[in-house]
Amino acid sequence: MTTTTVAARQPPRRSLGGLPRMIALRLLTIPLVLWALATLVFVALRLLPGSPATSLAGGGSTDQSAAQLTANAAEISANLGLDKSLPQQYLIYLRDLVTGDFGSSYFGGNDVLGLIGNALPATIELTVAAMLIAVVLGGVTGLWAALRKDTWVDTTTRAAATVTFSLPWFALGVLGIVVFGVWLGWLPVIGRVPNQLSYQPLTNFVLVDAMLQDRPELIWPWIQHLILPASTLALSTAGFITRIVRASVLEVLGDDFVRTAQMKGLDENQVVRRHVLRNASLPIITVLGLQFGTLLGGSTVTETVFSYPGVGVLLVDAVLQRDYPVVQGAALAIALLFTLVNAAVDILYLVLDPRLGES
Amino acid sequence: MSETVLSIRDLKVEFDVPSGRLPAVNGVSLDLRAGELLALVGESGSGKSALTMGLTGLNRGPRTHISGTADYRGTDLVAASRKQLQTIRGADIAVVFQDALAALNPVQRVGKQVAEMIRQHQKISRADALTKAQTLLGDVGIPNPQQSARAYPHQLSGGMRQRVMIAIALANDPGVLIADEPTTALDVTIQAQVLALLKRMQAEHGSAIVLITHDLGVVAEVADRIAVMYAGRIVEVGTRDEVLNSPQHPYTIGLLNSMPRIDGPRPRRLAAIKGSPLSGVKRPDGCAFAARCEFVHDACAERPELAQRTAEPDHLDACFLPAEAKSAALRAGAA
Incomplete structure (x- = not known):
């Protein structure tokens, strides 16, 4: 009798059949998200007071009459296609986007794709480095606090996590610059790679380029430049991860299968390594994906503080100048990065938890 | 053995x-x-x-x-x-x-x-x-x-x-x-x-x-054998037949009487052990079951040890009461 029940519940077909389909469905949502975001940015930009035409028409000279200014602005508007109706502009924007044309900057005429290609790798380096620091720091302290629950280790760690979690990036950044850059003089505080090294970007990922161009001397200065901004960015996320990891590990430690593992004769390390970590990682990974978005947001502040040539700085400058194509391109690039990371997180989740991917 | x-x-x-x-x-x-x-x-x-x-x-x-x-x-x-x-x-x-x-x-x-x-x-x-x-x-x-x-x-x-x-x-x-x-x-x-x-x-x-x-x-x-626990102590232990057929401790008797039986007349309502089990940190000096026991008497103020009190060497219980009184109660409960 039980044989029939079990035969109907045999695992392999069910579990493996659903997974690729679910991953494909998950990936299909990415273009939709990007389209929605492109639309949102397009509308938001045009709702902002001020137009690129007036800031271009001003051109720095103060001796133009108001009439001249208006005439200039109108001419510039026409040249840029900004005199067309909003729906028309939107359709043209979408058409260009689909054909891979991101336009060029209103200020200087640089190709937007080229600008992003230069800035995005720097931002990826910064956020990935920050993420690594945050995960290692938050993971270790969170696990430690959970395993030493209600001792001074736990209390101290939690207090420290709350403090770092509450510190704003700009304050941390300035503090880091003053202490480690100015007082102690241990670390560089500006830029990405020193000029005198005459770095010739190829992929613009310094690590990749150092290997491709066989220039290992680039790596150490690059890491030195990364330490302060990445740590600044990482610290608050690390505090957050500490709390999530602690809570998550504590919850799993209370689960019955942990007692089963102890019943088997496993020692504490084995129990944690083989049974607790993977189960506790499930909620943590989701949080990491979302925190990556916070890091991207924080990178705009951090990049500005450290004059770090990433997408954040590009975006901030472009918004101030109402440089529509650059804002739209940079926002889209950041959004693409974020959605890709979260899709990867969701897929990882499906792979890590066999209970999903079936229903 | x-x-x-x-x-x-x-x-x-x-x-x-x-x-x-x-x-x-x-x-x-x-x-x-x-x-x-x-x-x-x-x-x-x-x-x-x-x-x-x-x-x-x-x-x-x-x-x-x-x-x-x-x-x-x-x-x-x-x-x-x-x-x-x-x-x-x-x-x-x-x-x-x-x-x-x-x-x-x-x-x-x-x-x-x-x-x-x-x-x-x-x-x-x-x-x-x-x-x-x-x-x-x-x-x-x-x-x-x-x-x-x-x-x-x-x-x-x-x-x-x-x-x-x-x-x-x-x-x-x-x-x-x-x-x-x-x-x-x-x-x-x-x-x-x-x-x-x-x-x-x-x-x-x-x-x-x-x-x-x-x-x-x-x-x-x-x-093969049964041990009955009450309030953190074993009150009776013996072979299955000993405990089920001639239970010695009033708690065991109560448990058995509260079981519905397929054979015999159908009771109007199931017998229950009155009162509720001990739960707090305070425990009486004497028998823990005394407060719920229908056979309670002066001796129960002292703690009864688990010991052989019948002819069976393996059958131990923790109740001062003579076996005859209890078997009468068992018959009364089953009837």
Whole structure:
């Protein structure tokens, strides 16, 4: 009798059949998200007071009459296609986007794709480095606090996590610059790679380029430049991860299968390594994906503080100048990065938890 | 008489609670004989689980205080170090938990979970352990063991999961197997199958089984001996027939009388033991059951020790009352 029940519940077909389909469905949502975001940015930009035409028409000279200014602005508007109706502009924007044309900057005429290609790798380096620091720091302290629950280790760690979690990036950044850059003089505080090294970007990922161009001397200065901004960015996320990891590990430690593992004769390390970590990682990974978005947001502040040539700085400058194509391109690039990371997180989740991917 | 595998003397397990120290197990002495199935019966909170978890050290912690001795083949489990306990757990003493779905790791294939138990205590390759695990899964009645070993716990039915749990527990032929209400979460037909399996495994693996239950029907079916617990103490212990047919302690009598019977006249309502079990940190000096006992008298102000009070040398109970008075009560309850 039980044989029939079990035969109907045999695992392999069910579990493996659903997974690729679910991953494909998950990936299909990415273009939709990007389209929605492109639309949102397009509308938001045009709702902002001020137009690129007036800031271009001003051109720095103060001796133009108001009439001249208006005439200039109108001419510039026409040249840029900004005199067309909003729906028309939107359709043209979408058409260009689909054909891979991101336009060029209103200020200087640089190709937007080229600008992003230069800035995005720097931002990826910064956020990935920050993420690594945050995960290692938050993971270790969170696990430690959970395993030493209600001792001074736990209390101290939690207090420290709350403090770092509450510190704003700009304050941390300035503090880091003053202490480690100015007082102690241990670390560089500006830029990405020193000029005198005459770095010739190829992929613009310094690590990749150092290997491709066989220039290992680039790596150490690059890491030195990364330490302060990445740590600044990482610290608050690390505090957050500490709390999530602690809570998550504590919850799993209370689960019955942990007692089963102890019943088997496993020692504490084995129990944690083989049974607790993977189960506790499930909620943590989701949080990491979302925190990556916070890091991207924080990178705009951090990049500005450290004059770090990433997408954040590009975006901030472009918004101030109402440089529509650059804002739209940079926002889209950041959004693409974020959605890709979260899709990867969701897929990882499906792979890590066999209970999903079936229903 | 077969040898004793586990000899418990004056075991106490106490938990720190906000109102003081709760004596969950309050001085238990009990011998477990090799290869027997001992049913540990009692209502919720009587200390059954605290007793067995105290033996395996699984409830050790800053808020738990264990005293007394529990001699397992020359090792005192109470005094044993954490390291010693780790080598004993899984190899010599294993536990089948109540809720197998929760007790199995949800993100690990069941075959691997059985194999882990084998590899923890035997020098054996990963592949051999997995093969052995599949054999074990087959032994406990799981169909297509090769394929089922690749299943995750949620993909199996409740009965199958409990069989996996039993396979894990028996993987190293432990001297003592503690089954902590293994059938409570299962429906009745599956319960019978799992009990039959435990009984078969008892014979095949030679493990002594402590079956924790509050279900006297289960007990009547499979137990060799029965120990009845009340308020952290054992109030009666004997062979199955002794305890079921001539119960000596008023609590045992009450339990049996409160069971509905298929034979005999249908009672208008089920007999119940009046009052409620002790739950707080305060325990009376005398018999813990006195407050609920219909035979209570002056002697009960003193604590009755568990001792032989009938002609049967194995039948012990902790009640001062002469046997005749109680058997009259039993007849009255059954009528």
